[in-house]
Amino acid sequence: MLSREQTFHVRPGGAVTGQVRVPGDKSISHRSIMLGAIADGVTEISGFLEGADCLATLQSMQEMGVKIDVLGHGHIRVNGVGLHGLKTPVDPLDFGNSGTAMRLMTGLLAGQEFNAILKGDQSLSNRPMGRIIEPLVQMGATIEAAENNRPPLHIRGGNPLTGICYEMKVASAQVKSALLLAGLYASGETCVIEPAPTRDHTERMLAGFGYPIQRNDNRICLQGGGRLKATRVEVPADISSAAFFIVAATLMPGSELLLEHVGVNPTRTGVIDILRLMGANIDIFNQSEVGGELVADLRVRHAALHGIDIPEALVPLAIDEFPVIFIAAANASGTTRLTGASELRVKESDRIKVMADGLLACGIQAQATPDGIIIQGKPGQVQGARIDSQGDHRIAMAFAVAGQCASSPMLIDNCANVATSFPGFAALAKHVGLDIEINPSC
Numbered sequence: 001m002l003s004r005e006q007t008f009h010v011r012p013g014g015a016v017t018g019q020v021r022v023p024g025d026k027s028i029s030h031r032s033i034m035l036g037a038i039a040d041g042v043t044e045i046s047g048f049l050e051g052a053d054c055l056a057t058l059q060s061m062q063e064m065g066v067k068i069d070v071l072g073h074g075h076i077r078v079n080g081v082g083l084h085g086l087k088t089p090v091d092p093l094d095f096g097n098s099g100t101a102m103r104l105m106t107g108l109l110a111g112q113e114f115n116a117i118l119k120g121d122q123s124l125s126n127r128p129m130g131r132i133i134e135p136l137v138q139m140g141a142t143i144e145a146a147e148n149n150r151p152p153l154h155i156r157g158g159n160p161l162t163g164i165c166y167e168m169k170v171a172s173a174q175v176k177s178a179l180l181l182a183g184l185y186a187s188g189e190t191c192v193i194e195p196a197p198t199r200d201h202t203e204r205m206l207a208g209f210g211y212p213i214q215r216n217d218n219r220i221c222l223q224g225g226g227r228l229k230a231t232r233v234e235v236p237a238d239i240s241s242a243a244f245f246i247v248a249a250t251l252m253p254g255s256e257l258l259l260e261h262v263g264v265n266p267t268r269t270g271v272i273d274i275l276r277l278m279g280a281n282i283d284i285f286n287q288s289e290v291g292g293e294l295v296a297d298l299r300v301r302h303a304a305l306h307g308i309d310i311p312e313a314l315v316p317l318a319i320d321e322f323p324v325i326f327i328a329a330a331n332a333s334g335t336t337r338l339t340g341a342s343e344l345r346v347k348e349s350d351r352i353k354v355m356a357d358g359l360l361a362c363g364i365q366a367q368a369t370p371d372g373i374i375i376q377g378k379p380g381q382v383q384g385a386r387i388d389s390q391g392d393h394r395i396a397m398a399f400a401v402a403g404q405c406a407s408s409p410m411l412i413d414n415c416a417n418v419a420t421s422f423p424g425f426a427a428l429a430k431h432v433g434l435d436i437e438i439n440p441s442c
């Protein structure tokens, strides 16, 4: 899907300034297409993230007979087919690099009348799917996977599902969401118990589509067999994308950056909490609620950071932001320790290993542990290096931020997948003051 490889070249630079709106939230964009497709009526989406991951979800729904109009500038019109209106896909559904698309769609397709095959790129083909297969099979689904429960997944249709009460072993919003989506097609009640709070966009959006859903403490339940009513979805800017610029502005002296209309759902703001514990200066203002999601503007000013022990309770709430948090830690005074984050090893890459290797290449003492990392930070110590992002979008962007505050140029290879979550990253980064070029000729 994303064939042309890219190398980012970042020269050390100065202050990060200006006012920007980063692209739409990836998690919310995926869900808007999925729920819009199985709703009754026409759902209008604005602020949709037109990145490769969410476009893969969109295309998969088109391949199952849903008419979706891409109207430009993040405006999408989904002509919902109702809960039972999806058609048999002719070819395998290709989810590219996206774990969210594959896991949520497996839940959504587990209770259909038809067969489906779900596949992905090399990274996705190595990601664990047992965590969704096991509970979905308990509900009555038939799903075959490749060795070790890896994709591709073959879902055999026509198996009636029955609701279960499932206690998740990992704090995963993807698992929770897959089960709730399967629960729409199950008889009786489906309940998911979370070991720790995880992003709750599925629950909020189901409620927005008029579907009754209950949360009691850490237990989320719904009854199968209801209907979803089309609605409007306004997707806020993605805090996970904003995080790169939050860290860049924090690290660079003289910076003052305004990030507009960022999603600040409390299950996503762990990155702000962690950076504030380290000493960051981040104001949240103009807060409002849009379609069940909190949004706000963020003002970030330069601040000196210090190392911390990252509270484990914040880990699921900042799970995608750790690559750039590690860059902040490398520039903080003292030691930062992360524990309880073994999930980072099964993301788009093994983010603990790939980040530790990259930090070491930049002259930072970083020690990977089975479930985290220990980083010895010091302001101004990052040296330029040539980094292999291993095709992981967030690692590529994290090292672009590192390049801004490094003592010499940073080259980052394998960056094409940045377009999965943040199309236009380099242009926007340049706009706020990063000295970044793609594939420079020299």
Ligand code: S3P
Residues within 6 Å of the ligand: 026, 027, 028, 100, 171, 172, 173, 174, 175, 177, 198, 199, 319, 320, 343
């Ligand atoms: C996501 C949940 C998270 C996150 C991923 C998006 C979602 O994964 O890492 O990028 O949209 O539900 P887990 O829930 O598996 O931790």
